[in-house]
Amino acid sequence: MKANVLGTGRKSGFTLVELLVVIAIIGILIGLLLPAVQAAREAARRMQCTNNLKQLALACQTYADQNQDRFPMAMLVLNPNSADGDCDRFSWHARTLPFIEQAALYSGLAFTGTGKGYNNNADTTRVNGQSKADNPGHYEYRTALISAHQCPSEQQAIGEASAENWCHRRSCYVVNLGNSNFRKDEVVNWDGRESYKSKKAPFTHNEAVKLAAITDGTSNTLCMSEAVVNPNTSGYKGNYGCVIFSNGAGFTTYNGPNTTASTDHGRAGWDMNDFNPPFPHHGAGNWFGATFPAKSHHSGGVNASMCDGSVRYFSDTVNLQTWRALSTSDGGETNLN
Amino acid sequence: MLKASWKAVFATTLALCCVAFCGCEPKDGFTAVKGTVTFDGEPVKEGYITFAPKGGAGTTSGAQIVDGKYEARVTPGTLGVAITADKKEKIENPTQEQIERGMDVISVSYIPTKYNTQSTLEATVAEGQKDPINFELTSEE
Numbered sequence: 001m002k003a004n005v006l007g008t009g010r011k012s013g014f015t016l017v018e019l020l021v022v023i024a025i026i027g028i029l030i031g032l033l034l035p036a037v038q039a040a041r042e043a044a045r046r047m048q049c050t051n052n053l054k055q056l057a058l059a060c061q062t063y064a065d066q067n068q069d070r071f072p073m074a075m076l077v078l079n080p081n082s083a084d085g086d087c088d089r090f091s092w093h094a095r096t097l098p099f100i101e102q103a104a105l106y107s108g109l110a111f112t113g114t115g116k117g118y119n120n121n122a123d124t125t126r127v128n129g130q131s132k133a134d135n136p137g138h139y140e141y142r143t144a145l146i147s148a149h150q151c152p153s154e155q156q157a158i159g160e161a162s163a164e165n166w167c168h169r170r171s172c173y174v175v176n177l178g179n180s181n182f183r184k185d186e187v188v189n190w191d192g193r194e195s196y197k198s199k200k201a202p203f204t205h206n207e208a209v210k211l212a213a214i215t216d217g218t219s220n221t222l223c224m225s226e227a228v229v230n231p232n233t234s235g236y237k238g239n240y241g242c243v244i245f246s247n248g249a250g251f252t253t254y255n256g257p258n259t260t261a262s263t264d265h266g267r268a269g270w271d272m273n274d275f276n277p278p279f280p281h282h283g284a285g286n287w288f289g290a291t292f293p294a295k296s297h298h299s300g301g302v303n304a305s306m307c308d309g310s311v312r313y314f315s316d317t318v319n320l321q322t323w324r325a326l327s328t329s330d331g332g333e334t335n336l337n
Numbered sequence: 338m339l340k341a342s343w344k345a346v347f348a349t350t351l352a353l354c355c356v357a358f359c360g361c362e363p364k365d366g367f368t369a370v371k372g373t374v375t376f377d378g379e380p381v382k383e384g385y386i387t388f389a390p391k392g393g394a395g396t397t398s399g400a401q402i403v404d405g406k407y408e409a410r411v412t413p414g415t416l417g418v419a420i421t422a423d424k425k426e427k428i429e430n431p432t433q434e435q436i437e438r439g440m441d442v443i444s445v446s447y448i449p450t451k452y453n454t455q456s457t458l459e460a461t462v463a464e465g466q467k468d469p470i471n472f473e474l475t476s477e478e
Contacts, residue, residue: 193355256396260409261387299367318367321393 045152046298048309049172049226049325052148056173057223057305059099060092070208071307072096074175074250091249091270092203093149093171094141100148101236108140113283145169151226153297175203175293176222179324199328211307214329218307222327225251225294225304253327255293257302258316357382367398367410370462372469374420376448377476384422384448386472388460391415411462418458422448422471449476 395412
């Protein structure tokens with residue numbers, strides 16, 4: 001069996017073909033492995049996001065502990081009938097700041113007064129020790145990057161960097177405003193609206209809902225979920241769903257998670273005419289509506305926390321009926337899993 | 338010996354390729370539908386179509402309408418349909434803030450409400466639907 005007996009025999013080793021085949025196999029294996037590695041990175045980001053949701057849900061619980069067992073109001077709207085609504089008042093994001101270790105930021109906020117949070121005279125008195133003219137209202141708060149408010153999968157800058165008085169950072173997290181589309185009640189039941197029973201939700205505008213009003217049980221009711229940044233063509237980086245001051249600080253389950261359905265003529269958000277009574281919105285127009293579906297950058301679903309502080313992952317294909325039922329606080333639904 | 342091992346390796350490679358490329362067909366409960374949308378006989382140039390399951394089994398979805406055509410992925414079953422299409426209009430006397438934020442243009446719907454906010458449109462989509470689903474809308478009452 002010894003090679004080279006005649007001096008012309010085959011030497012031990014690999015032929016070119018064998019080498020090529022081995023390289024091809026390794027290539028295929030790497031091709032299989034690489035997406036798995038990428039998925040692991042995304043899974044890690046999703047875990048981080050889960051953690052943020054948990055912290056914020058617990059912040060709401062702590063808020064309730066200190067405020068007569070009431071969740072923070074989703075947003076404060078002084079005049080919902082005006083064109084721009086005086087509705088840039090503070091949202092639950094601001095109200096829960098002390099419970100995510102942002103007490104210093106919180107202490108600079110003026111919750112009283114009228115007008116928009118960002119140009120309210122009463123609001124401009126304590127801003128980094130600078131005068132109003134240099135530094136319009138709540139500059140410190142508006143430009144603060146709060147990591148607990150950001151999903152690591154969100155690649156876009158959250159909010160504008162400009163110092164204009166209306167610019168402000170956003171959050172990736174939105175509270176549950178129920179399953180309504182805020183349309184008139186006499187609208188034809190064209191889309192399965194009959195599949196939900198109640199519009200009560202653990203969060204609403206101008207009212208801090210009592211925990212005791214969540215009769216479905218806190219573990220059967222959604223607390224908050226995610227929203228994504230949708231910059232418009234002018235570079236305005238509002239995620240439609242979520243504004244750190246107020247309007248759009250929540251989502252509704254009228255549409256499923258990550259839906260491709262229209263909520264506002266093809267954009268995400270409703271026309272003001274869709275609201276009766278008028279719901280807080282950001283002025284007359286249609287791309288900056290007030291309520292939005294839960295949306296995320298995670299593949300195939302969204303993270304959402306329940307009112308008891310637990311966090312679950314909901315698939316995009318979750319049954320609409322289930323999803324809508326989960327958002328109501330007093331619908332009496334059972335067997336939701 | 339060489340030939341045999343080469344064949345074995347080749348077969349393994351083929352098998353691996355099969356493993357790698359199988360299972361790429363998405364199975365997520367959606368069915369692809371496409372079709373056309375016309376308003377008073379004219380294709381809807383730009384708009385949006387939304388499908389929502391009647392009775393709530395399934396989920397909501399939709400697609401853009403471009404030059405009268407749409408391609409959407411929907412949950413099979415009986416679906417309520419809403420179609421919207423807008424004309425852009427400049428608002429009068431926009432404030433500086435509105436201009437900066439790109440809010441000086443509003444969209445005004447030209448499709449009657451019976452096709453969107455109070456829609457009576459319906460579509461029945463079978464699993465693996467191949468036939469296009471077309472909508473012919475009119476401005477008549």
